[in-house]
Amino acid sequence: MSDPSLLRRIVIVGGGSAGWMTAAALSSLLDPKDVSITLVESDAIGTVGVGEATIPDILAFNRMLGVGEAEFMAATQATFKLGIAFADWGRLGDRYIHPFGQHGVDMQGFDFHQYWLRCRQAGDPEPIEDYSLCAVAAREERFVLPDADPRSLLSQLRYAYHFDATLYARFLRRYAEARGVQRIEGIVRQVRQAPETGYISAIDLEDGRSVAGDFFFDCTGFRALLTAETLGTPFVDWSHWLPCDTALAVPSEHVGPPAPYTRATARGAGWQWRIPTQRRVGNGHIFSSAFMTEDDAAARLMANLDGPALAEPRRIRFRAGCRERFWTGNCIAIGLAAGFLEPLESTSIYLIQEGISRFISLFPRADMPDILRTEYNRHMRTEFEQVRDFIILHYAATERDDTPFWNHCRTMTLPDSLQHKIDLFRQTGRVFRYNDELFTRPSWVAVMLGQRIEPRICDPVVSSLPIEEVRRSLASMRGAMQKAAAQMPTHAAFIARYCPARTA
Numbered sequence: 127m128s129d130p131s132l133l134r135r136i137v138i139v140g141g142g143s144a145g146w147m148t149a150a151a152l153s154s155l156l157d158p159k160d161v162s163i164t165l166v167e168s169d170a171i172g173t174v175g176v177g178e179a180t181i182p183d184i185l186a187f188n189r190m191l192g193v194g195e196a197e198f199m200a201a202t203q204a205t206f207k208l209g210i211a212f213a214d215w216g217r218l219g220d221r222y223i224h225p226f227g228q229h230g231v232d233m234q235g236f237d238f239h240q241y242w243l244r245c246r247q248a249g250d251p252e253p254i255e256d257y258s259l260c261a262v263a264a265r266e267e268r269f270v271l272p273d274a275d276p277r278s279l280l281s282q283l284r285y286a287y288h289f290d291a292t293l294y295a296r297f298l299r300r301y302a303e304a305r306g307v308q309r310i311e312g313i314v315r316q317v318r319q320a321p322e323t324g325y326i327s328a329i330d331l332e333d334g335r336s337v338a339g340d341f342f343f344d345c346t347g348f349r350a351l352l353t354a355e356t357l358g359t360p361f362v363d364w365s366h367w368l369p370c371d372t373a374l375a376v377p378s379e380h381v382g383p384p385a386p387y388t389r390a391t392a393r394g395a396g397w398q399w400r401i402p403t404q405r406r407v408g409n410g411h412i413f414s415s416a417f418m419t420e421d422d423a424a425a426r427l428m429a430n431l432d433g434p435a436l437a438e439p440r441r442i443r444f445r446a447g448c449r450e451r452f453w454t455g456n457c458i459a460i461g462l463a464a465g466f467l468e469p470l471e472s473t474s475i476y477l478i479q480e481g482i483s484r485f486i487s488l489f490p491r492a493d494m495p496d497i498l499r500t501e502y503n504r505h506m507r508t509e510f511e512q513v514r515d516f517i518i519l520h521y522a523a524t525e526r527d528d529t530p531f532w533n534h535c536r537t538m539t540l541p542d543s544l545q546h547k548i549d550l551f552r553q554t555g556r557v558f559r560y561n562d563e564l565f566t567r568p569s570w571v572a573v574m575l576g577q578r579i580e581p582r583i584c585d586p587v588v589s590s591l592p593i594e595e596v597r598r599s600l601a602s603m604r605g606a607m608q609k610a611a612a613q614m615p616t617h618a619a620f621i622a623r624y625c626p627a628r629t630a
C-alpha cells in the first residue's frame with residue numbers, strides 16, 4: 127500500500143476486553159503488510175475482568191472473527207444465557223424474566239402483548255413470560271441451540287453467554303497475535319501530541335520505549351488516559367439518574383448446575399448480580415455509597431451467595447455516564463474509557479462492539495474530515511442514551527418505599543425520552559422502537575410489565591375480538607412453549623456434551 131493518505135500504524139492502548147476486542151476485529155480485517163496494529167498493556171495495572179454477561183450481539187462478533195462456538199466456550203468457561211431473572215424490583219417478592227427474543231408468535235399484525243393485555247383485563251393471571259420460549263426454558267434450566275427452520279418453535283430461541291472476561295481477553299489476544307498484532311507490555315508514562323494539530327503522535331513508556339502511530343484507541347479503562355487526561359474530553363455525568371457508584375465483586379462455588387440466565391436481585395441501595403460460568407459463579411453487589419456503607423454492602427453480598435466464596439470481595443468505583451466525545455482528533459475511546467453504565471442489562475461489551483463496528487464503517491484516511499468524528503460521536507451518544515434510559519427504567523418503575531434509596535429512585539425526575547415511553551405505555555399500551563435502538567419492543571414490555579406498569583386498555587381492534595378465541599390461541603401457544611422446553615436437554619447436559627470443560 128503506497129498511498130500516503132492511508133492510515134499505516136494503529137495503536138491500541140489497554141488490553142482488557144475493549145483493547146483485545148478492538149485488536150481482534152481490526153486484525154481480522156486488515157493485512158499487517160498494509161497496516162500495523164500494536165497493543166500496549168500493563169500487567170502491573172491489570173484489567174477490570176469480572177465474570178460477564180452478554181447479549182446475543184456477541185454471536186455476530188465471534189462469527190465475524192470466524193471463531194468456533196465450542197472452542198470459544200471452552201476457552202472462556204462460558205455458559206449459555208437466555209435472559210435475566212429480576213427479583214424484588216417492582217415490589218419485594220416480585221420476580222420476572224426479561225428474555226431474549228419475542229413473546230408469543232406473530233398474530234395478525236398486532237404486537238403479542240396486546241392479546242396478552244386483552245386476557246389480562248379479562249382476569250387471566252398468567253405472566254407474559256409464559257409465552258416466551260426463552261423465559262420458559264430459562265425457568266426450567268434447559269437449553270438447546272435454535273432451529274434454523276423458521277416454521278419450528280425452536281427458531282424463536284435467542285441466546286448469549288456468561289463468561290470469564292479475563293479468559294475472553296486472553297482468547298482474543300491469541301487470535302490477534304496470530305494475525306500480526308504486536309503486543310507491548312509496559313506502563314504509559316506520557317502521551318505526545320503534534321503541536322500543530324493536537325493529534326496524538328506517540329506514547330512513551332516508563333522503560334523509555336516509545337510507540338508512534340497514526341491512529342490511537344484509548345482502551346485504558348476508567349483512567350481514560352488518552353481521552354480524558356491528554357485530550358481533556360469532559361465526562362457527561364448521569365449519576366443523578368443512576369446513583370450507584372460502587373461494585374463489590376466476588377466469585378463463589380457452584381452449588382448446583384449453572385442456570386442459563388443472569389440473576390439481578392434488587393437490594394436496599396442497589397442490586398446484586400449472579401453470573402454462572404462453567405466452573406464458578408460471578409457475584410457482585412452494585413450500590414450507591416450515598417445510601418449504604420461499604421461494610422454493609424459487603425455483608426449483604428456475602429450473606430446472599432448461593433455457595434462458598436472463593437476470594438475476598440474486590441471493590442470497583444465508577445460513575446454513570448459517558449464522554450462528551452468518543453472520537454477526538456485521531457483517537458477513539460472504547461470500553462470503560464468511553465463511558466460506563468452499570469451491567470444491569472449486560473450492555474458494556476455490546477457498546478464496545480458498537481464502537482468498533484462504527485469505526486470500521488467510517489474507516490478514515492489520514493486526513494480524517496471532521497464529519498466522520500461528528501457522525502461517530504452522534505451515533506455513540508445515541509447508543510449510550512438509549513441504554514441509559516432502559517437501565518433507569520428499572521429503578522424508576524418501582525413501588526418500593528422501604529429504603530431512602532428506593533424513595534429517591536421512585537420519585538426522581540426522568541429524562542423526557544424515558545418519561546414519554548412510560549406514559550405512552552401506561553396510557554395506551556403502545557411502545558415504539560426509535561432509531562434502531564438496541565432494546566426492542568418485547569424488551570420494553572417485559573420490564574414495564576414485570577415492574578407493574580400495566581396499561582388499563584389494549585388495542586381497540588384486539589379488544590373487539592371474542593375473548594374465548596383469544597384465550598384459546600394463547601392457551602395453545604403456552605402449551606406449545608411448555609412442551610418444547612420440556613423436550614430440551616438440561617443446560618448442564620447440553621454444555622457437557624457441546625464443550626466439555628478443559629482440565630487445565
Ligand SMILES: Cc1cc2nc3c(=O)[nH]c(=O)nc-3n(C[C@H](O)[C@H](O)[C@H](O)COP(=O)(O)OP(=O)(O)OC[C@H]3O[C@@H](n4cnc5c(N)ncnc54)[C@H](O)[C@@H]3O)c2cc1C
Pocket residue numbers: 139140141142143144145166167168169171172173174175176177178179180291312313314315345346347348349351373375410442444460461462463469472473474475476
Ligand atoms: C462491576 C462491573 C461489572 C461488569 N459486568 C459486565 C457484564 O456483565 N457485561 C458486560 O458486557 N460488561 C460488564 N462490565 C463492563 C466490562 O467489564 C468492561 O466494559 C470491559 O471489561 C472493558 O473494560 P476495558 O477493557 O475498557 O477496561 P479494563 O478492563 O480496565 O482494561 C484497561 C486496560 O488498560 C491498561 N492500562 C491502563 N492504564 C495504563 C497505562 N498507564 N499504561 C499501560 N496500560 C494501561 C490496563 O493494563 C488494562 O489492560 C462490567 C464492569 C464493571 C465495572
Ligand SMILES: N[C@H](Cc1c[nH]c2cc(Cl)ccc12)C(=O)O
Pocket residue numbers: 181182183208209210224225226227284471472473564565566569
Ligand atoms: N439486543 C436486544 C436487546 C437486549 C439488550 N440487552 C438485553 C438483555 C436481555 Cl435479557 C434481553 C434483550 C436485550 C435483544 O437481544 O433482544
